[in-house]
Amino acid sequence: MKQVLILVGVLLFAATVSACANIGASRPDTAGGPIDRDATAETKALYANLKRITPNAVLFGHEDALAYGVGWSGEEGRSDVKDVTGSHPAVYGWELGDLENGVDSSLDDVAFADIQRWIREGYQRGGVVTISWHMDNPVSGGSSWDTTRAVAAILPGGPQHEKFKGWLDRFAAFNEGLEVDGKMVPILFRPYHENTGSWFWWGGRLASLEDYKTLWRFTVDYLRDEKGLHNLLYVYSTDVHNSEEEYLARYPGDEYVDVLGFDDYQSLRRDETVPLLTERMVRVVKLAQERGKLAAYTETGGGGQDPDYWTTRLLAALNGDPLARHITWVLPWRNANQRQNFVPYLGHPAASDFKQFTDDPLILLEDELPDLYR
Ligand code: BMA
Numbered sequence: 001m002k003q004v005l006i007l008v009g010v011l012l013f014a015a016t017v018s019a020c021a022n023i024g025a026s027r028p029d030t031a032g033g034p035i036d037r038d039a040t041a042e043t044k045a046l047y048a049n050l051k052r053i054t055p056n057a058v059l060f061g062h063e064d065a066l067a068y069g070v071g072w073s074g075e076e077g078r079s080d081v082k083d084v085t086g087s088h089p090a091v092y093g094w095e096l097g098d099l100e101n102g103v104d105s106s107l108d109d110v111a112f113a114d115i116q117r118w119i120r121e122g123y124q125r126g127g128v129v130t131i132s133w134h135m136d137n138p139v140s141g142g143s144s145w146d147t148t149r150a151v152a153a154i155l156p157g158g159p160q161h162e163k164f165k166g167w168l169d170r171f172a173a174f175n176e177g178l179e180v181d182g183k184m185v186p187i188l189f190r191p192y193h194e195n196t197g198s199w200f201w202w203g204g205r206l207a208s209l210e211d212y213k214t215l216w217r218f219t220v221d222y223l224r225d226e227k228g229l230h231n232l233l234y235v236y237s238t239d240v241h242n243s244e245e246e247y248l249a250r251y252p253g254d255e256y257v258d259v260l261g262f263d264d265y266q267s268l269r270r271d272e273t274v275p276l277l278t279e280r281m282v283r284v285v286k287l288a289q290e291r292g293k294l295a296a297y298t299e300t301g302g303g304g305q306d307p308d309y310w311t312t313r314l315l316a317a318l319n320g321d322p323l324a325r326h327i328t329w330v331l332p333w334r335n336a337n338q339r340q341n342f343v344p345y346l347g348h349p350a351a352s353d354f355k356q357f358t359d360d361p362l363i364l365l366e367d368e369l370p371d372l373y374r
Pocket of ligand 1: 097
């Protein structure tokens with residue numbers, strides 16, 4: 001009898017151990033790290049450090065910050081953010097539209113070689129880099145705003161699949177130029193953005209939900225596993241959203257996303273919509289936290305000439321709920337010219353309010369960043 005009991009005990013113990021091992025095996029072994037388990041040490045460090053500081057820090061970014069501003073272009077060391085605050089932004093947004101066409105400059109006339117150099121320099125100063133890509137319509141040859149249906153055609157088996165892979169190959173080649181001292185600069189890569197809107201060929205009504213997800217997963221699998229890129233963190237971004245269902249409609253899965261983001265230009269235009277912006281921030285932070293991921297306000301703009309919208313709208317929205325403060329970065333779009341600009345420049349009516357905004361302890365510029373890469 002005693003021997004039988006011992007045998008039963010041993011069997012139970014073995015079964016428990018094997019059940020635990022099975023649970024372990026079915027969990028992704030990324031354990032809160034990037035979805036790419038082979039991500040470089042610097043990429044893993046960036047992700048971990050952003051998670052560590054995000055409860056008390058919102059990194060301030062700007063698109064094309066180093067390339068040009070209102071009234072100037074190509075002056076080394078200059079940015080409109082630095083002109084007004086004394087520091088470059090903490091996050092540099094760069095845009096690769098037209099890279100797919102094998103030309104030298106982006107759709108916004110910035111040379112890709114300059115973008116590579118500014119990415120390396122920003123990283124060496126401790127800054128963070130995010131990349132978007134307004135890629136042309138692969139079926140019609142029109143711009144990314146050309147609404148000819150195209151997503152199904154570039155998926156595996158589709159008539160434009162090989163051509164599309166060639167575009168991703170160009171991205172991989174561009175990425176090769178992002179090496180500093182033998183290490184690759186970590187990139188927050190944000191393709192197929194504003195996916196809830198129907199203005200880009202990949203978004204909204206222009207592609208089925210499943211096709212969008214398939215495109216996303218293919219892109220990650222191809223860049224990571226075929227091309228061997230291990231310096232990318234993948235950023236999913238919608239446009240404005242009013243429910244979790246709407247936000248997640250095109251979400252390709254926790255195995256394919258590192259950061260949950262959203263773009264919103266509308267809410268900053270009026271005082272009345274500030275609470276709505278807070279609500280959206282909280283929604284995305286909650287969804288990100290449930291998944292052990294980061295949340296970001298990936299594109300914004302829209303206060304125009306209002307003299308105090310940085311403190312009374314953007315900062316107020318971030319302070320509107322303790323969870324909203326967990327947004328990791330906010331990135332206004334580019335200062336293209338007098339008509340299209342989203343960050344104050346010298347002489348702008350909101351310049352002093354913007355300075356006050358960036359002086360808030362929550363908001364970090366480049367010169368306030370801890371070492372994020374170790
Ligand atoms: C848009 C505008 C365009 C620009 C595009 C890509 O929002 O700024 O002028 O070409 O982004 O940067």
